Amino acid sequence: MITEPDLTGDERAQLNGFLNLLRDAVLRKSDGLTDEQARRRLVPSELTTIAGLLGHLCYVESYWFAVVLDGRPDPWAAALTEDGDAEFRRAMDIPLVRLRAEYERQCRLSREIAAKLDLADEVPFRDGRKVNLRYVLIHLIEETGRHAGHLDLLRELIDGRTGE
Template sequence: MTTERDEPAVNADERTMLEGWLDYHRRTLAWKCDGLTDEQLRTASVPPSKLSLMGLVRHMAEVERIWFRRVLADEDAGPLYFSEADPDGEFHLTGADTWQDAYGAWQTEIGLARRNAAGLALDNLSRGRRHGGDRFSLRWIYTHMIEEYARHNGHADLLRECVDGSTGD
């Protein structure tokens, strides 16, 4: 897999800019995982942390699902990897967990996120609620998702360097 990662246009309208930066950060996470084996993608950072590249991808599948399906569209979309008994389940990997499955779930959630956001104005409020009943504008959700990916892409930089020495922005 070769990941293309062009930065968004510097003079785009707000919607195009937000979607462009979100997609840029999605591609950045995919790029950080590119070319690694399942075993490398499951490699945890520094004990006792369970943080791994595959765990980050699974986490972002959950985050996409929560914000674009549960909150924005008020869909009944239960968790993929975590539970009340294991609230960090997306990071608890076994030898049976594969990149193909994690990547597939993540891409499915990205596709559903795009579907749910299509046609909505940035000021549209979510149909679902979170954090004590708050409703969120699509603009807020896009901004939050960019922040979420940017933070975790910083983790991905360090994880990738630990796995094979690769560095990059």
């Protein structure tokens, strides 16, 4: 069942609602596939696969919420210095069931971290700048929405499944 964002909620409820709707779409679009289907290359980019996109979205959730907002060490820093697409490549060797569980776990952690902050709370970012929770939520809506669209197309090419 799809949970639509609150039509009359406050800013935080609506931001969280849209991000959660998109997170659910990512999981729906990857549900019921085999590992082979999740790794299948259907477009010229070798990295644009269902598995690769799930790996990337796990990283994005971890980076913005755990690393940036919660100040935790970035477990991907070294790998991404050597290969800017490491999270896509790593995902190609992980069973889909594990990728989905990792994404769900990371989304839960992201929600917990966000719940401790006000939208305007600022944390240090790069180059002496600051970032707040509002920016991170909006950015994750954009990022997750873009990749949910990729997943829509890949899923349709794999088995014809369309719709939310």
